[in-house]
Amino acid sequence: MADVPARTALDPASRHAAVATGAVCLLPLLLHLPPTMGAALAATAAAVAALAWRRPVPQLVRVLLAVAAIAAVLSLSGFRLGRDTGSALLAAMIAIKPAETFALRDARSLVGFGLFAPFATFLLDQGPLALGLGLVAVLLALATLQRLADVESGDTAAPLLSRRTAVSIGRLVLLGLPLALAAFWLFPRLGAPLWGVPDRALARPGLSDEMRPGEWLDLLNDESPALRADFDGPTPPMSAMYWRGPVLWLFDGAVWTSPRGLRFIPPAPVDPVAAPRWRYTIEVEPTDRRQLVALDVPLDVPAGASMAVDRVVYTPRPLSSLTRWRFESAPVEEFQPDLPPDLRALALQLPNGFNPRTLALGRQWRREAGRDDAAIVQRALAWIRAEFAYTLDAPLVEDRASIDAFLFGYQAGYCEHFAGSFVVLMRAAGIPARVVTGYVGGYRNPIGGYWVVRRSDAHAWVEVWLPAQGWTRVDPTAAVAPERIYDTLSDRASADTGLLGGLGSDAPLRDVGDFLRRGWNDLVLGFDAQRQDRMLQSIGIDRLGAARLGALFGGACAVALLVMLWFSARGPRETDPLLRAWHRLVARYASLGLARAPHETAQDWAARVAQARPEASEALLALTRRFTEARYAPGHTADERAALVRDLRAHRPTRRNR
Template identity: 55%
Template sequence: MARTSLTLDTAGRRWALIAAAVCLLPLLLQLPMPLPVVIAVAGAIPAAMAARGAAPGWLRTVLALAVFGLVLAQGGMNFGRDTGCALLAGMLAIKPSELRTVRDARSLLGFALFAPFATFLLDQGPLSLVLGLCGAVLVLAALARLSEQESGLPAAGVHHATRIAIVARLVVIGLPLALAAFWLFPRLATPLWGIPELSAARPGLSDEMSPGDWIDLIADDTPAMRVTFRGAEPTTREMYWRGPTLSDYDGRTWTASPWLRSLPPATVEHGAPTWDYEIALEPTERNLLVALEMPLEFPDGMRAAHEYTLTSERRLDRVTRWQLRSAPPTRFEADLPDSLRRLALQLPADFNPRTRALAQQWRAETTDDGALVERALAWIRSDFAYTLTTPLPGRHAVDEFLFDYRAGFCEHFSSAFAVLMREAGIPTRVVTGYTGGTRNRYGNYWIVRRMDAHAWNEVWLEGRGWVRVDPTAAVAPERIYDTLEDRLGAGGGANALLPMADLGDWARRAWNDFVLGFDAARQQRMLQRIGFENINAGGLAALFSLCAALAMGWMLWLVARTERERDPLLRAWRRLGRRYTRLGLGRARHEPAIVWTERVKAARPREEALVALTHRFVAARYASSASDATLVRALRAHRPARETDR
């Protein structure tokens, strides 16, 4: 006959709901708005109704369909790991609508533990870990409360703090095994499998640039990378972090040329100084890399196209580190083949007629390419303004920018400058990346944020090759009207928060270095410092197995010892027994206390005090109404009778 589950009491329901909510919280924090709010409301309504009775099935169905529809609508019908995590959060939020019995509560808590693990698919930061651990501890405490209800213990029989302390003690007991797994479990240099991509791409550099695409990117103040220099450092004006180079233009969108990616890197002559640095690149879900202009060499796992667009062999779905050396270029592809020249001059027909006419006029007035470049920069300096408030252009985007509104940001300036120079017969391309950076006051490193994204140009000049030109930087300071710093409120009271922001980023960098960055190479270096030189995979597996076995043995022994000796009365009784064990009269595990005492008295007749203490112990231990306030002190003070006293 099937066993009927107990109806959940009020305390058990409260514990189950709190534990499930805390488990769900870190996952909700990683979802884009308005999904977290909708999921939280969808979970709160049926949970409140279920406290007074079963929530109707039609309501659960409507809420589930609403959450499912919103997830798919926000993800654009693309399925990725973020979509799956959002659906998991929605289903978990609606699950409490079925919370009526102890069995339902156990089911809810079991499913709730999936939420912290799903969070790590989206974020592996310290906050996600702390919230996940809190959720796991509360789940264990809630399961303990359910066990108390099933055992018949009253709800007030165990204090909440005591229950959480017991669970926290179990977590601490398991800590050595967790540390052994973290430090010694064999790390693979490359994973056996990958994780699904995100359905919604993260803001970041791309191999194309269209009008309006960069607004979201330059409005994002989260870090894109952290850079640590060893030795000389460039000035912020020299910090041009080169990313994708865009050579193809269709009248609206600039894209990287697939053909150039198949060619070897162009010849570069470097000047001084040389900068030695490490880039810790945040995940982008792409394989595009950046480097300070211009890299002298390419580390393992990095590839360079002809125009020095850098890519990784693997998708960047985690924090990656790249050791690089760069130096400013003095000559960059000084000899330009005709095929590459044609590519750098190519423009679509029937676009931007006013720009074409102006370029032809300027070309007719001079044959000096350098003079044409300076004339364009002087025009920008005198007549153009910098602002983020720019309408989306129509068909003739460059004409509208140069002759109508004459205001924009780097996306507009670099695109228009490249078209103007190409119309004038000067090979030109767009380079995207980042500029500048902010030094962290608590660490010797630079933070480059996504809002530092920038686009500039390279023009090809005879005898010099490709030369960097930044038309956005030519805007006169008095004509800079609307910047991202203005919109974010950087100034006034916001400056007071900068030390806290730097401190938080320093802590996140330390987390990335010592936790997320603990890879196979770091593991080998750690083992070498403790005397394990060149340990292979088999030896590492054996070392881990040994340490794990020791940790598990210690854990089981400590749990058993804790359970045996939590009661001070039992602890004092066992200590008394060990005194007789040293005399060869120890109690066997199966031997009742009074039987053991009679055996001791038969061997040592003067042990009347032991007999009396044993009867008091049995009464206090097993008689429900017995109370003996002095027994523990008497057990601690008792010593076996001396041999001469027989």
């Protein structure tokens, strides 16, 4: 530590406290970055802390560390800029900061910059875990800053965490809490942020308007919730719980996509059955996508959304935060029985020169079945049911005969293979068909009575167009593996053990955790502009409006600031009961014009008061003598001090002209 000036050097305990505070601040951000990036940054932070355990790292090495950290973050993010990349760069800089943290100024910089990490976490997630870890980081940062202030004043003998420090931090938190609550409850909520926040460089997993070979494996292995549903009335059976998402029409031989122009065409009419009708509210987790899902088939469009011709629901902005939507769905008897020519052409489109065996088989079935489209569909389902198997370990084939390889080769795969191959086979036979993606099934949380649909419930099925019926759902995956489609999440996870591996024996714990998370979503994340506008309905105010909200917020802020100023002006509270009682006695005489001067001793002040007020001289002089002895003479018991405190509190000067 020779290169650190002695007057600014830190003692080892204070430096360790600053480094530990930086690590705690960094923790919530690392947990919400992509796993590979978070693990790499955590390893970097640990390596730098070990390297700089005793002495600062040379400047050249620090420069190389910074360059390497920036290059690694950009490489892991695919050189895409966004919230993930920016947050990871911040984490990288905090991780290598301990390499030079041996002076007081550097320690304050580490703690100050470290506080940006919990705030950056809220750009990625606003859950209770992020908030809890962020609060711990803030409290520890305040304690460390108090320690650094003691170091600057030369007081390093006090412990890192003492009762005085805890009281001081608690006082600061209580002073700021009213202002924070006023900002949360009363600051007018806007539909869009005041400033542009770039999209996440690495999008959250979710349904997309395209289906590429192998990309669904990440979704099918992700047990995090995609949405939660509350039914107002009857609940559909598991066999009918198909959550309709993006519909894919175009196929280029490898990738299925949805034409963008279709979302601007009005929805096709449907003929719903009289019963049942399902009314429900879905709570959608953030995905950075614009597509909503709804039970097949949605009948209405929720406010703030639009419905395309294939009854896919879109939102005007990405679903980058928690949102709630109200739907009504029902089975239908006829779904677009009259297919327009342009949509028929889309539903029969196939790329030239791809999958010749599948095309030949489809034409053969058409010749053998004549005009009976339903017979061709049933023949394909019977073939799949008899000879195919369900597995997630299907080979990845990317050539001009990928469908041929699946249908006539390995004949094993998951919903992506079954749905895509089935549509190609139907189109080859002249039957309009399309791929529908979404979720299937769900898990009912017995504590809250709501349904949880997880990303692992992602599914792809088929809709074929049949005369006099219109679009009809066909699920080839259910034909070969119905247990994969109609089971519950707990059934699929019965073989798993451990909280992270699946439900297993931890199902009650997972139910409680998800119920608490849903409550957090409802209380905090779901507090939007509409709920804020109707916040005071219980006292007869139906709508607050922007003007009233602004006035309430300004008034609450003014009151909170006045309370803060009042507490700050009072100064720190005297902790010694004896001194507190003595100061109050002096204050009583000060109200009569007999204040104690700063240079006066207790005895001199009492003598001056005795001359001015002879009627109180004997009692005041006796109390002053006892106080002086209790403060400076040894041997006084606790009972004697307590008796003196009572006498000081009881003494009152006589007002002459009352």
